[in-house]
Amino acid sequence: MPKTYAGICYDDVVRTYAQTVASVCMMQLNHPADAEDCFQNTFLKLYTSSPDFKDERHLKAWLIRVAINECKSTLRTRSRTLPLESVAQIPVFMKESDADSAPAVLMRLTPKHREVMYLYYCEEYKIDEIAKILGKNVNTVKTRLRRAREEFKQLYGGDDFE
Amino acid sequence: MSKPDFDFSKYFEVPDEWIESALNIPNAVNTRPKVLPIRRYVAAASIVLVVALGISVFFFFGNKKSIPVKPDNSGIAVQSASESVTASDIGGAESTQTPRDAKTQPATGSRNDRSTIPTHSTQPTQAAVSTLPQAAESSSAPTYVSPAAELPQSEPTDAPRYQPTHKPVTPAPPSPTQPKAAPTSPPATSSPATVSPTEEQKKTGIIRMPSSAIEMTAAADEEIRLYCRVYDSQGRILGDSDPYGASHIVDIEAGSEAYEQVGTMYSYSFEYLPSQVSGTLRYQFYTRGDHVVYTGTVTI
Numbered sequence: 001m002p003k004t005y006a007g008i009c010y011d012d013v014v015r016t017y018a019q020t021v022a023s024v025c026m027m028q029l030n031h032p033a034d035a036e037d038c039f040q041n042t043f044l045k046l047y048t049s050s051p052d053f054k055d056e057r058h059l060k061a062w063l064i065r066v067a068i069n070e071c072k073s074t075l076r077t078r079s080r081t082l083p084l085e086s087v088a089q090i091p092v093f094m095k096e097s098d099a100d101s102a103p104a105v106l107m108r109l110t111p112k113h114r115e116v117m118y119l120y121y122c123e124e125y126k127i128d129e130i131a132k133i134l135g136k137n138v139n140t141v142k143t144r145l146r147r148a149r150e151e152f153k154q155l156y157g158g159d160d161f162e
Numbered sequence: 163m164s165k166p167d168f169d170f171s172k173y174f175e176v177p178d179e180w181i182e183s184a185l186n187i188p189n190a191v192n193t194r195p196k197v198l199p200i201r202r203y204v205a206a207a208s209i210v211l212v213v214a215l216g217i218s219v220f221f222f223f224g225n226k227k228s229i230p231v232k233p234d235n236s237g238i239a240v241q242s243a244s245e246s247v248t249a250s251d252i253g254g255a256e257s258t259q260t261p262r263d264a265k266t267q268p269a270t271g272s273r274n275d276r277s278t279i280p281t282h283s284t285q286p287t288q289a290a291v292s293t294l295p296q297a298a299e300s301s302s303a304p305t306y307v308s309p310a311a312e313l314p315q316s317e318p319t320d321a322p323r324y325q326p327t328h329k330p331v332t333p334a335p336p337s338p339t340q341p342k343a344a345p346t347s348p349p350a351t352s353s354p355a356t357v358s359p360t361e362e363q364k365k366t367g368i369i370r371m372p373s374s375a376i377e378m379t380a381a382a383d384e385e386i387r388l389y390c391r392v393y394d395s396q397g398r399i400l401g402d403s404d405p406y407g408a409s410h411i412v413d414i415e416a417g418s419e420a421y422e423q424v425g426t427m428y429s430y431s432f433e434y435l436p437s438q439v440s441g442t443l444r445y446q447f448y449t450r451g452d453h454v455v456y457t458g459t460v461t462i
Contacts, residue, residue: 003188014184022180023170036180043184047191091173102166103173121168156166 005046006053014043017060020123021067027118028071030091030107034078038070064123065133068115075111105156113148120145364433367392369445369460371428376447376456388455390430392445400439401432436462 002009008016021042025035045066053059091107098104106117119125119133127145131138369390376388389403428447440462447456 010188011185014181018176018181018184019171022176023174026174027170036177036183039176039180040183040187044187044191047187098173101173102168103170105166106168118168118170121166122170152166 003047003050005050006056006059008056008059010047013046013059017063020060021063023122024064024067024118025071026091027107027114027122028068028111029074034074035071038067038074041070042067061125061129061133064119065135068134102156105152108155109148109151112144113151116141116144117148117152362435362437365436366431366433367443367460367462368429368431369458371430371447371456371458376428386449388428388447388449390428390445390447392430392432392443394434394439394443395441400434400443401430403430434462 004010005013018039022035022039025038025042026032029035029038042063046063051062053062091104103122106114106122109117115134116130119130120127125133127141128138130136130145131141134141136144369392371390391402392400394400430445442459442461444457444459446454446458448454
């Protein structure tokens with residue numbers, strides 16, 4: 001009998017949340033090969049651990065959290081080396097014409113600010129949900145988000161977003 | 163400026179290879195042969211083994227009793243006990259010396275005459291000259307004083323630790339564990355024709371020595387313990403102040419009043435059987451390590 005996660009079989013989970021997990025991995029690592037490894041490890045853990053999920057939102061949050069942890073583990077292992085892609089002004093998955101886009105500017109933020117901004121604006125999580133995913137205090141997330149906005153404004157130049 | 167668009171999917175689309183690989187994970191996991199985590203088993207077994215070994219060693223050595231401490235019944239302890247007998251133990255007792263025993267007394271003394279005070283000279287090898295105690299007090303020479311005059315005559319409550327014997331030649335060594343000897347008085351129901359056995363009373367001799375006669379150098383705050391040992395004419399030890407016990411003579415501390423005061427006396431008392439001891443006794447004052455600091459003689 002095939003495994004199900006929140007009432008969804010494994011294949012459907014992969015197809016549904018592949019974009020989310022891949023985006024998280026690329027946002028964190030900006031390195032396609034490492035991002036693919038983290039992507040595969042995330043779904044491997046899903047299959048091997050088979051946790052119980054309340055609903056799909058819980059499933060999605062779990063996948064994002066595991067993907068972020070995998071990316072941080074990868075960053076720790078490669079802390080002595082600096083990929084060439086990470087120093088590029090434009091993310092590797094973007095064209096030069098998209099250098100001024102919001103995701104491109106987002107990738108130039110510091111990692112802590114980047115993940116908070118990504119979860120808040122891209123995945124549209126609330127602050128308390130971000131705090132649960134990252135395992136941080138709510139006030140910490142608020143502070144990081146405020147500072148990330150200020151940094152983003154300086155790089156992006158706009159001030160009409162909250 | 164327009165509101166920023168954070169839609170990542172517009173710029174990054176998941177490669178199909180990634181999705182296919184993720185979809186193949188169940189097949190890869192199921193087809194992969196399960197390998198026993200031998201390392202984990204070995205590690206767990208090692209931990210269990212070490213813990214079990216530690217517990218067994220703990221209980222093995224924990225059940226071992228420590229070396230039992232036996233009560234000190236050695237000769238030193240017995241000797242200490244005998245030396246702790248004060249002169250009052252025998253001072254009030256009626257002497258039961260036989261006439262033969264009385265022969266060993268000095269010619270000037272009777273059975274109950276304990277005021278016979280032989281003295282000795284200040285020189286170690288010089289023969290002692292008998293003097294009276296009044297003369298000894300004024301003299302700086304070490305004296306041998308009988309304690310009869312200054313010790314109480316009452317019978318102490320604790321039992322005397324010497325063993326009266328009818329064979330003075332081989333007196334039994336005193337033992338604190340030995341039961342108290344029967345009184346020397348003959349039984350009342352015995353035949354009147356039977357001669358009551360007489361038992362010899364020990365006498366206590368005191369050797370006194372002026373501190374000025376012994377020159378010792380002591381460092382500041384150094385404590386020197388002085389001991390005394392008495393030999394009879396045949397070289398047998400009649401008494402020793404037991405260097406390993408607490409019955410040392412006196413503590414000398416450099417700079418103390420006892421050390422510097424002229425006329426301070428060191429005294430040592432010992433017991434002897436008058437029938438066995440006669441003539442000249444030799445005594446030594448010594449410090450720890452048998453370092454003899456003074457040798458003298460005394461005549462009984």
